[in-house]
Amino acid sequence: MxxxxxxxxxxxxxxxxxxxxxxxxxxxxxxxxxxxxxxxxxxxxxxxxxxxxxxxxxxxxxxxxxxxxxxxxxxxxxxxxxxxxxxxxxxxxxxxxxxxxxxxxxxxxxxxxxxxxxxxxxxxxxxxIPAHTLFGNYPPKIAEEEIKPIDESGEIVLSRVVVPEYIVVHDGSPRDNTATNHYVKYKDYIKNVASSEIYATWPEDTIRANILAIMSFTLNRVYTEWYRNSNKLGVEGDGI
The missing domain is CATH 2.60.40.10 (Immunoglobulins)
Known part of the structure; x- marks a missing residue:
């Protein structure tokens, strides 16, 4: 057009x-x-x-x-x-x-x-600013197992679920070791992801449900140290 x-x-x-x-x-x-x-x-x-x-x-x-x-x-x-x-x-x-x-x-x-x-x-x-993820053409997300085994002996930092103040955002694929890492405030990260994945015109309950899903996914990645334990780069965080 x-x-x-x-x-x-x-x-x-x-x-x-x-x-x-x-x-x-x-x-x-x-x-x-x-x-x-x-x-x-x-x-x-x-x-x-x-x-x-x-x-x-x-x-x-x-x-x-x-x-x-x-x-x-x-x-x-x-x-x-x-x-x-x-x-x-x-x-x-x-x-x-x-x-x-x-x-x-x-x-x-x-x-x-x-x-x-x-x-x-x-x-x-x-x-x-690139096209919104709901409108632009982007490659599919990297496939993962729906249920992942967690080896407690591999835990490095966190002993409980916490809300981090900052998280490390890897500006690229988890497999790309050349991409830059950025320290971003957790609240800013959640807001930025939400604005990239949903439209603000949606019903309030729909927006709330999507944001809760984004928060849950992010905190899971932090708590399980998924990227660190998988020898990959990605979203990580230190608890406060």
Whole structure:
């Protein structure tokens, strides 16, 4: 589907707010500029916003596909619109986010962390958001045994189930030793996975059930130290 045809199908509305903080101090960044455009037409600016003393922009309404696109699995059309955000602030490196997804009748909050300028010759930091897992074409998950034997003698750290403060996220296949590991807050990880695997337009009970499943799976991986005991890389965590 062409970008023009997709924009013609944007007959509903969603809301967007951008929050900007310093990557070093986490303090709000005031007077940061935010330019919003369609990802397919980045040269045409739709909105120009500025952050307040709390580092937040005003909430703006933007066009989206119809709500029913994300509620009916039989609909093959893309259920969300994609926007490009360019964030600039004095003394900070600019950031470009391409493919920010917006659903109908939902408020999306985009958090941005700006790095202070250390090397003036460096360009803007670019993030490209891939297609949602419910819409894009992705390889199947690695097959596993439904019931896995757990050898207690292999336990290294945890003696009980705990909720970790941070988990290690392996940015690639568990078999890929070259991929980067990132320390991510557990709560942020759960939120990010949920936003990647379900739509915010779904019924509240459906969203809650999916998030509980995501939490259960993640805590199981941490408690059983599945990746460490399998000599693989993946989601791990240290308890608090």
């Amino acid at each position: 062409s970008d023009l045809k997709m924009m013609q199908d944007y007959i509903d509305k969603g809301q967007l707010q951008v929050n900007v903080v310093s990557d070093i101090t986490s303090a709000p960044v005031r007077d940061a500029g935010v330019e919003i455009s369609y990802t397919g037409v980045p040269e045409s600016t739709l909105e120009e916003l500025s952050t307040n003393e709390s580092g937040q922009t005003e909430t703006v309404e933007l066009n989206t596909p119809p709500l029913e696109y994300s509620l009916n699995p039989a609909v093959e059309a893309q259920p969300y619109s994609e926007y490009t955000l360019r964030i600039t602030a004095s003394g900070y490196e600019p950031v470009l986010i391409a493919g920010a997804e917006l659903l109908a009748q939902v408020k999306a909050i985009q958090n941005i962390r700006l790095r202070p300028i250390l090397n003036p010759e460096e360009g803007e930091e670019v993030f490209v």
